[in-house]
Amino acid sequence: ELRAYSKVQLAPGERKEVRLSLPQRAFAFYDVSASDWYVEAGDFEVLVGASCEDIRLSATIHVTSTAVRKSVGGSSVPRYLTLSDEALLHLGVTVGPAERARPYSANTTFAEVSESGWVAFLVCRTVLLVARISARHGSAASGLGDRAVAMRLVEEGLRCMSLRSMQLMSGGAVSCATLDAVVAVLNGRGLRAGSAVVRRKLSSWLTRRHKYRETFSADMLKPATPFR
Structure with a gap:
């Protein structure tokens, strides 16, 4: 725990002596039975460094204490019970029945579908691979310092995310129709999901084609501009 610190400014090659004081409170902890701070006698290791990862000096000091700590009455009942x-x-x-994970929905998490067959495994591994690449080359990973820690945070965060988040965070790359198709495939309705995607794609193409023909026909009916 950080108990004392000092901030100094040094020019290149300059040295300064810094004194840090450790009062009695630095070795104390809050005793809930006494509702007060208590210093326990014993050996304490004091570390001095530029940061928690850059320790320069260390020493062990012995602290004596005359305070008497009140004994906390024990209890035969454990803190946690498993019934x-x-x-x-x-x-x-x-106790109600366990919630069924299937059928899956857009609110199902990746952790719930990751162990439900090879299709679910393939979907989760693909999304995880994309997330790893983004974390490796993105600014988020570099801001966390340790790349391994960044990758672990991404993986654990992805496991808690819902399938809907894949569509919301894709920036439009994953449409609602694609999300519905993924959910249908995970529920074992692959053929129906594929047919639905084809129908939506065909309907979208026909709509764009119809609008294009209307625009083209309107342009053809406009009177020509005479040359001067």
Whole structure:
């Protein structure tokens, strides 16, 4: 824990002596039983450095204390209890059935679908590969310093993301129709999903073609501008 610090400005080659004081409070912790700060006798290691990753000096000092700490009464009951569903039922607590992960939806997380067959595995690995490339070459990774830490943060964040986030964060590259198709494939309706995508693509193409023909016909009906 940081207990003392000092900030100095040095010119190239300049040296300065810095004194850091460690009062009694620096070795104290808050005793909840006494509602006060308490210094426990014993050995403490003091580290001096430019940062937590750049330690220059270290020393061990012995601290004596005359304060008497109040004993905290023990308890035979553990802090955490693990009870079965039957035991909870006897206590009047009804445990509902486990939530089914399937059928999947746009709100399903990548962690829930990552172990549900080779199709889900392929989808998750593809998205994870794209995220890794972005983290490796993007500014977000360089801002975190350690690339390995950045990659781990990206992977863990991706596992908690929903499939809908893939569409929201794609910048338009993943359409709603594509998201619906991915969900359908994960639910084992690959043929239906493919047919739906083809129908949407065909409908979009026909709509653009119809608008183009209307615009072209309107331009053809305009009177020609005479040359001067």
